[in-house]
Amino acid sequence: MQKFKMETYQNLVKDVGGVTAENLFMFLGKVQEAFGYVPREVVRDVAARTGFSETRIYGALTSYRDFKVRLECDD
Amino acid sequence: MKETKLLTRRVGKYEPLDLKGYEADGGLVALKRALAMGPESVIEEIKRAGLVGRGGAGFPTGPKWAMAAGEEQGPKYFICNAEEGELGTFKDKVLLDGDPWMVLEGILIAAYAIGAKQTYIYINGEYEQTIQLWEKLVVEARKAGFLGDGILGSKFSVNLQVVKGKGLYITGEEFALISSLETRRAASRLKPPYPTQKGLFGRPTVVNNVETIANVPVILANGVEAYRKLGVEGEPGTRLFSLSGAVKESGVYELEVGSGTLTEFIDEFGRGTSSGRPVKAVQPGGGTSALLARASLGCKLTTQAIRQAGSEIGTAGVIVYEEGSSAVDIVKGLLKFYGSESCGRCAPCRIGVVRMREIIEKVFQGEGTTEDLEQLRQIGKACVAASTCGMGQAFPLPVLSALELFPQDFEAVIENR
Numbered sequence: 001m002q003k004f005k006m007e008t009y010q011n012l013v014k015d016v017g018g019v020t021a022e023n024l025f026m027f028l029g030k031v032q033e034a035f036g037y038v039p040r041e042v043v044r045d046v047a048a049r050t051g052f053s054e055t056r057i058y059g060a061l062t063s064y065r066d067f068k069v070r071l072e073c074d075d
Numbered sequence: 076m077k078e079t080k081l082l083t084r085r086v087g088k089y090e091p092l093d094l095k096g097y098e099a100d101g102g103l104v105a106l107k108r109a110l111a112m113g114p115e116s117v118i119e120e121i122k123r124a125g126l127v128g129r130g131g132a133g134f135p136t137g138p139k140w141a142m143a144a145g146e147e148q149g150p151k152y153f154i155c156n157a158e159e160g161e162l163g164t165f166k167d168k169v170l171l172d173g174d175p176w177m178v179l180e181g182i183l184i185a186a187y188a189i190g191a192k193q194t195y196i197y198i199n200g201e202y203e204q205t206i207q208l209w210e211k212l213v214v215e216a217r218k219a220g221f222l223g224d225g226i227l228g229s230k231f232s233v234n235l236q237v238v239k240g241k242g243l244y245i246t247g248e249e250f251a252l253i254s255s256l257e258t259r260r261a262a263s264r265l266k267p268p269y270p271t272q273k274g275l276f277g278r279p280t281v282v283n284n285v286e287t288i289a290n291v292p293v294i295l296a297n298g299v300e301a302y303r304k305l306g307v308e309g310e311p312g313t314r315l316f317s318l319s320g321a322v323k324e325s326g327v328y329e330l331e332v333g334s335g336t337l338t339e340f341i342d343e344f345g346r347g348t349s350s351g352r353p354v355k356a357v358q359p360g361g362g363t364s365a366l367l368a369r370a371s372l373g374c375k376l377t378t379q380a381i382r383q384a385g386s387e388i389g390t391a392g393v394i395v396y397e398e399g400s401s402a403v404d405i406v407k408g409l410l411k412f413y414g415s416e417s418c419g420r421c422a423p424c425r426i427g428v429v430r431m432r433e434i435i436e437k438v439f440q441g442e443g444t445t446e447d448l449e450q451l452r453q454i455g456k457a458c459v460a461a462s463t464c465g466m467g468q469a470f471p472l473p474v475l476s477a478l479e480l481f482p483q484d485f486e487a488v489i490e491n492r
Contacts, residue, residue, distance in 0.1 A: 021276065022193060024258045026238045052258065063260040064241035066200055 001036045004071075008034065009042060019049045028061065037068040076335035076343050079305065081313045082289045083329045086173030091208055094219055097176040105295035106221075109184045110229045117188040117295070118144060124294045124302050125311050130156055130247075130284030131361065131389045132465060133378060136291075139281055142271040143189040146279035153191040154256070154275070154282045155182050157198040157205075158240050158247035162362025162412060164392035166315035167285035169327045171198070171205045174289070175212050179235070181288035183221065184295065186233045189281055193234055197252055200240040209237045244416035248464050249282040251418060262420040263464030286315055306332035307377050314388075316340065316376070320395035321349045330376060337372040337381075341395055348397040355398045356480065360389025362409055363469035365476035366402075385476065387469075402481035403488050406474050407435045413470040424467030427458040431474065443489050452478055 002008060012030055013019055019027050024046060031038050038061055047054045061067045089096030097103070109117045122137030143151055155178070159167045170178055178196075186194045198206050213235055216222045224232040243261050245251045251261040253275050274280025290312060294302045303311045310332045319325040322345030330340070337357060341347070348354055356366040359376075365386040367374075374384040381388045396405055414432035419425045434451050437443050455471030462468045478485065 021257070023236060025256050026236055028258070029239045029241065050258075057258060060255075060258045060260055064243055064255075066242040 002034060004035045004039045004041075006041065009039075009045075019046050021050050021052070024050055024052070024057075025060075028057075028067070032067055035071075037071045040069075043069075076330075076339045078329050079313050079331040079334065080329055081293055081305065082170060082177075082286065082315065083173065083327075085177065086169060091172065091175050092211055092215055094176060094215060097174075101296060102176055102292075103180060105292035106180050106183055107227065108295050109187055110227060110231060114144060114188045114190065117184060120295060120299055121188070121291065124290075124299045125309070126287065126290050126294065127310065127378075128284055129286035129290075129314065129391070131161065131363075133388070136283065136287055139271060139283075140185065140188050142269070143191075143279045143281045146272060148278065149190065150193065150278055151189055151191040152275040152278060152280040153182065153186045153189060153194040154249075154252065154280060155185075155194070155196040155285060155288055156247065156249065156252060156282050157196055157202075157285045158252065159199050159202075159285070159390075160240075160244040160247040161390045161392055162409070163319050163358065163394040164317050164361045164390040165319075166317045166327045166391065168202055168205060169315065170285055170289050171202070172208065175208060177292055178285055178289055179212065179216060179221070181291040182235065183226065183233060184291050185281065185283060185288060187226075187231050189279070191281070192232055193236070195236045195238055195256060197238045197240060197246070197256070200242050206237060206239050213237055243418075244412075245418040245466060248418075248466060250464065252282060253280060260418075262418040263466070264420070265463055307375075307379075310378055314376070314391050317390075317392040318345050318395070319392070321354075321397040321400070322395050323347055323349055333375050333377045333380070336375055337367070337393070340376060340393065341372070345395065348395065350397055350399070352398040354395055355400060356396045356402070356405070356477075358386070358394040358396075358473060359391070360387045361392035362394065362412065363466070363472060364389045365472040366396075366405070366480060367476075368480045386472075389469075401488070402477040402484040403435070403439055406477050407439050409470070409473055410435050413466070417466065418464075421461070421463040421467060423458045423461040424463070424470075427454045427462075427467070428470060430454055431458075431471065435474075438485065438488055441488060441491060443485075445486075445489065448478060448485055448489075 043057050118140045126136040128134045246255050246261045250264040255261045270280045306312045313329050315329050324346050328344050358364045371384040374380040378388045410432040417424045417428045455475045458471045
C-alpha cells in the first residue's frame, strides 16, 4: 500500500488503457488495492472520464464491504 | 462409486499458465472447431447436448445463448460468474486454478456464439491467488493471440476483463453482478426483461457459471453423442460436488450424474462423519437448499431425485451435519450469514431475513415460545413467495425444512427455558 499521489494514479489509468464505463468497477478495485481507499480526487476524475455522477460512484463504493472511501488507520 | 473425470481431467496435469501443456493434452480443439462451424451451429450443439447451468438455478445453457444471439441490438456482453459465494461451495475454484485455459476456451466459445466482444470474469474477492493467476493468464492469452483482434486468424475479436469481487454474497446473483459491473450498488432486479434482453448497460448479456462454461469445450471436443452417454435422461454429463461439514474428508469430487446416492457419496468420499456418529441431516445444494433427514439420503445424485426427496441440487455443495448437533444451531448459523447479505432491493427479503435472525436468536437464548416458531414459519413462507431473486426465495428453505424435520430440537430449547 502506498500514499496517494496523483502521478501514481495516472499510471494506473495508463495501465488499464483509459477508464470507461466498461472497466470502471475493475479500475476502482485497482485504486483501492494501490492506496487502501478510493480518494475523492479519483472519484472526481473518473466521474469526468465516464460521465457518471460522483453521487453514483459514491453510492456504489459505499455499498461494498471491500471498498473504502477514506483512509483507515490503526493510529 | 468412483469419480468420472471429465472437466477435472487436466487439473494439476500442467502448469496453469503453460499453454503448450494445455494444447498437448487436447486443448483448443473445441475453439478451432467452433470457429470453423459458425456461431449458430455452436449454439445448436450446446442445445443438443442438453447442458444446464451449474450455478444453482439450472437454466438450460443453449437456449440462453440463443436468446442473446437473437437480440439485434449490440454490443453484447458475456460474463463468467466466478463469484461462488454460496455456503459449502468451492468447486469453481478447482477449475479456475487447475485448468484455467479450459475455462478461458469456454469463455471464448461462448462469446463467439452470442457475438460478444467484451467479456468479463467476475471472481470472488477472497480467491486472491486465483485472481492473480487469471490476470497473468490474460497477458499470456493476449500474447498467444487468443484475446484481442482476429482470434486464430478469424474475424472474431474479443477481450476479457478480470474483475475482483468486492465481498458481497449477493453479487453471485446475475442482476446483482451486472449492477456491480455497471458501478452501482449490487442489487437484484425484477425479471423480465432478462439479462439476455437488457443486461449489462442495457445490452444483451449472458451470465454463465464457471462449471457450465467448462463443459462447453468438452462438448465441442468430444462431440454431443459422447457427452450424452454420461449422466441420466434429461441431465447429461458430470457434476462437481463440493463436500464439507461434519465429514472426515472434505473436498471436490466430479461424479457422473446419477452414479450413486447421497449416502454412498458421504460414506465413500467423505469417509463418514467426523465423530463417527450417524448423519443427522444434509444440505445437498449449498447453504440455501432445504435440509434432508437421514431417511431421505438414499436418493440418487440427480436434480430430479433430490427434488423428489424434498430439496434442490443447487450448486451441488453438500453440507453434512451429524447426530448430536441441534437444528436450532444449524438454522442460527445459516441465518447469521444470510441476515447480513440481503441486498435490500425488495421488502420480503430485506425485512424477513433480519426478523428471522432475531427470532432464532431469541429462541436460541431460551426465550422463545411456540408462537415464535409459527412466526418464523410464516415469515419464511412469505419470503419464498414474494422475493425478487433467488436469495430471498431460497434462504428460508433450510429453516422451514428444519422446523418440519426436527421440531423436537426447537421444542427442547423452548421447554428448557
